Amino acid sequence: MLRGYSFRPRVWGLAAAAFACAIFVALGHWQSRRATEKRDLAAAFERALSSAPVELPPGPVDAAKLVRQHVAARGEFLAERTLLLDNKLRRGRAGYEVVTPLRIGTSRWHVLVNRGWIATGASRDTLPEVRTPGGEVRIDGMALERIPHALALQPPSGKVRQNIDIAAFAAETGLQLQPIVIEQRSDSPDGLLRDWPRPDLGIEKHKSYSLQWYSFAALAVVLGIVLSFRRISDHGPQG
Numbered sequence: 001m002l003r004g005y006s007f008r009p010r011v012w013g014l015a016a017a018a019f020a021c022a023i024f025v026a027l028g029h030w031q032s033r034r035a036t037e038k039r040d041l042a043a044a045f046e047r048a049l050s051s052a053p054v055e056l057p058p059g060p061v062d063a064a065k066l067v068r069q070h071v072a073a074r075g076e077f078l079a080e081r082t083l084l085l086d087n088k089l090r091r092g093r094a095g096y097e098v099v100t101p102l103r104i105g106t107s108r109w110h111v112l113v114n115r116g117w118i119a120t121g122a123s124r125d126t127l128p129e130v131r132t133p134g135g136e137v138r139i140d141g142m143a144l145e146r147i148p149h150a151l152a153l154q155p156p157s158g159k160v161r162q163n164i165d166i167a168a169f170a171a172e173t174g175l176q177l178q179p180i181v182i183e184q185r186s187d188s189p190d191g192l193l194r195d196w197p198r199p200d201l202g203i204e205k206h207k208s209y210s211l212q213w214y215s216f217a218a219l220a221v222v223l224g225i226v227l228s229f230r231r232i233s234d235h236g237p238q239g
Contacts, residue, residue, distance in 0.1 A: 009228035017224025021217045028213035035206035042198060044068065045142070049185065053140045056178065058107030063145065063179040071182060072140035073111055075104045079132035081173060084160045085147065088117055090195055095119040098130050098192055099147065099164055101175055102139065102182075111178040112166060113139060114147060116192025127159065131190045141185040 045068065053072035077100045084096035095117050101110040118128050147164050170177040184194060 006230060006232050007228055008230045009224075013227050014224055017220050017227075020220040021224075024213045024217035024220060028210045028217065031206045031210035031213060035203045035210065038203050038206065048142065056104055056111060058105040058109055060109070061178055061180070063143075066143040066180055067145045069143050070140065071143045071180075072138060072186075073102055073104055073113075073182065074136060074138045075102045075110075076134075076136055077102055077113075077132050078110070078175075079134075081175070082130060082132065082159070083164055083169075084118075084127065084130075085114075085164065086160050086162055090117050090119075090193060093119050096128070096160070097147075098190075099181075100132060101173075101177070102137075104178075108176050109178060110175045112147075112164070112169070112181045113141075114144075114181055114183045115139075115188070115190065116184060116194040118192055130192075133188055133190060137188070139182065139184050139186050139188065142183045143180045144183055145180065147181050 048068060048070045051070050053070040054066065056071055056073040079100065082098060082100045084098060086096060088095050088097045097117055098115045100113055100115055102113050103110050118130060121128050146166060166177050166179060166181065169175070183196060185196075
């Protein structure tokens with residue numbers, strides 16, 4: 001015991017310390033789970049990519065069975081329907097992600113393909129020239145539920161957009177689109193960079209945050225104990 005002090009915890013102080021500790025521990029557990037989820041997701045991606053791709057049929061597919069699976073499609077790109085997703089950074093450079101519908105075989109069905117990244121030109125007033133392979137091609141990649149959305153300040157229109165929604169683009173163009181997007185992984189003579197962000201991106205950040213929250217929990221316990229010591233003189237005169 002510290003000289004001149006006695007351990008006389010206040011109920012409200014201990015309750016506040018316990019509550020804060022519980023909150024911080026819960027936040028630490030949540031960040032740890034996020035790190036584990038991303039690690040598991042990365043492992044699943046690697047397993048999917050190493051497996052043989054599932055060929056898309058010239059008909060409707062069940063998106064739930066294909067999302068995050070290795071898929072392939074054969075057909076022709078509709079170059080005139082190519083869209084550019086704006087504000088995409090690669091290695092510190094600004095650019096666009098190139099999305100083009102692919103007609104599957106000779107059917108009326110199409111699938112959106114996120115083909116890769118291209119840098120902006122010398123001026124944003126002039127769009128970069130995108131080379132699109134002609135004739136029948138075969139591409140493969142990861143099937144995604146959608147293209148990640150960014151904050152958009154205006155409705156999508158024109159060739160350059162912030163977001164692409166499958167259903168909305170189908171209604172706009174009249175194309176019959178599969179309910180997935182293919183993130184292309186196969187090579188193609190188009191000059192696009194297919195350096196996709198890894199699904200485990202941010203694991204170290206989550207681990208750092210979890211350690212931070214656990215440290216706060218420990219600090220709450222220490223403060224609760226320290227604040228429980230009071231001067232002996234506070235309890236009346238000593239004989």
